[in-house]
Amino acid sequence: MARVVTFSEYGGPEVLDIKDVDIAAPGPSEVRIRVKAIGLNRAESMWRSGKYVEPVKLPARLGYESAGEVDAVGSEVRHVRVGDAVSTIPSFSLNDYGMYGELVLAPAHAVVKHESFMSFEDATAIWNPLITPYGAFVESGALRPGDAVLIPAGSSSVGIGAIQVAKMVGAVPIALTRTSAKRERLLEEGAAHVVVTDEQDLVEEVLHITGGKGAQIAFDPVGGSTFPKLVAAMAEGGTILVYGALSDEVTPLPMLEVLAKRIVIRGYNLFATTTDPVRQKAATEFIFDGIRKGALKPVVARRFMFDEIREAHRELEKNQHFGRIVVTV
Template identity: 50%
Template sequence: MARVVRFHRTGGPEVMQFDDLPVGDPQPGEMRVRIEAIGLNRAEAMFRPGAYLETPRLPARLGYEASATVEALGEGVEGFAPGDAVSVIPAFSMNAYGVYADTAIVPAYGVVQRPTGISAIESAAVWMAYLTAWGALIDIGHLGRGDAVIIPAASSSVGLAAIQIANSVGAIPIATTRTRAKAAALDEAGAAHVVVTSEQDLVAEVNHATGGKGARLVFDPVGGPQVEALAQAIRHHGVILIYGALATALTPFPVIAAMQKALTLRGYTLFEFIRDPERLARAAAFIDDGLASGGLMPIIAKTFPLDAIVQAHVYMESNEQFGKIVVTVPH
């Protein structure tokens, strides 16, 4: 039997509960893993109330990302063996699989060998953040030396990963944050410039930071009315990549700036490349190299035990964290 977190109705963190369920054997293309640590993501906090990209089928599981040990392999799974230390990556639907549990069945295509030299807790904080940022900045945006990129909500795990990736290729990460509370930490985390949007004019600050040229990319999880200002802050042929919808207000299309600058505004999630083996391999190699060199390293905001999963989600929704929230799973 496995101890599994599920929700039987949509709603706030309190709808999550523990269910004891049979695990069973992995089917072809699957593996059974013992979960050691779970990385929490905004996607899960949106899936739980029914506000994510897909509607949960109740009772629903949760969880995209974990560090684990392989227990058993299904037919046709190659490249792994029982006892391997692995990372479960966000490559599947939570209506099919979920890793908020002490033991789980997961698809082999959503598992990679755990990077060497990092802990189970750190490993659980790597893949959603760095894969999401890599896909936008490197694979799609071709971010390079001297390019400026605006990173709203930069204190999130994905935002911090984007700062590190930008620095690793010689780009200029411009972090934005709503209040001054996290500004010093963002500076310490490697942001070339920090804009406190409640106090400073975003467009003026970006123009100052770029010598009046504007940023080439925007990597935005917020959307909403701020997109108008972001469009003013990017240069000709700039690209705005929106990968989240944290704003409750509608997101306008900045039509005048779009015409004046021939800019591109597009939606993005890592699911557009995660099932492509060649692109995933390139992403994994980039991330592994960065972890090995020390240029990439996840920042852990706080850890919770699995018994405190409700409190962990409450903390995630408080927006107090700086970096990744990780849940540990005792055995």
């Protein structure tokens, strides 16, 4: 028996329950992990409220990223063994596995040994925040040295990761944030410029920064009423990578401007990278190498205890944190 987080109906953080559940022995291609830390993603909030990209099979579990020690392995697992320190990469359906628990089963392909210099908390703050921009910018070859890249929700864990990855490849990260409260932190994390969208004109500022050319790339998890401003701030032939839909507003599409500027709008998620063994290995090597060199680093905003999972989700949905929210088990 182990305690795991479940929910039986859609709703706010209050629908989350902690229950005692029998955790089976791992199947041939599974790993059982005794969890030490969990990293929270906005996707899990959307999953809990029934607003994610796939239907939820209720009652449900949730959680993509955890870190801990291997408790048992399936007969076909060779890359990790009992006692290893590991973390999990988002590369599976939450209808099949959930990492919010004291003891969890994970598909072997999602389990990675993490470096000895990393804490369990840090290990839950690197994969989604860094693989997401790695796949979008580096693996795809979309972002080139000198390119200006707009990063809405710059203080989110993926936003910070995007700043770090963009800077690492020699691009010019322009972080967008609603208020000036996080401006200095964003500059400290590597943003070349910060645009405070509630206080400054987004398009005017970006055109000023880029000498009137506009940005080559925008990396947007928000959508909503700001989207036409992103289009207006793009260079001719620029690309907007949409990887989330955090706004509840309708997202207008300024068709004539998209046509006139030949803007490319692409949907993107990290699963194409994380579910392919070769691409996942390249991503993890890039990230571990960046961490060793100090170019990439996990940023933990707040820590909660396992019994505070509802409070952790409430904090997640305030959108006021800087970096990753971590739950210690």
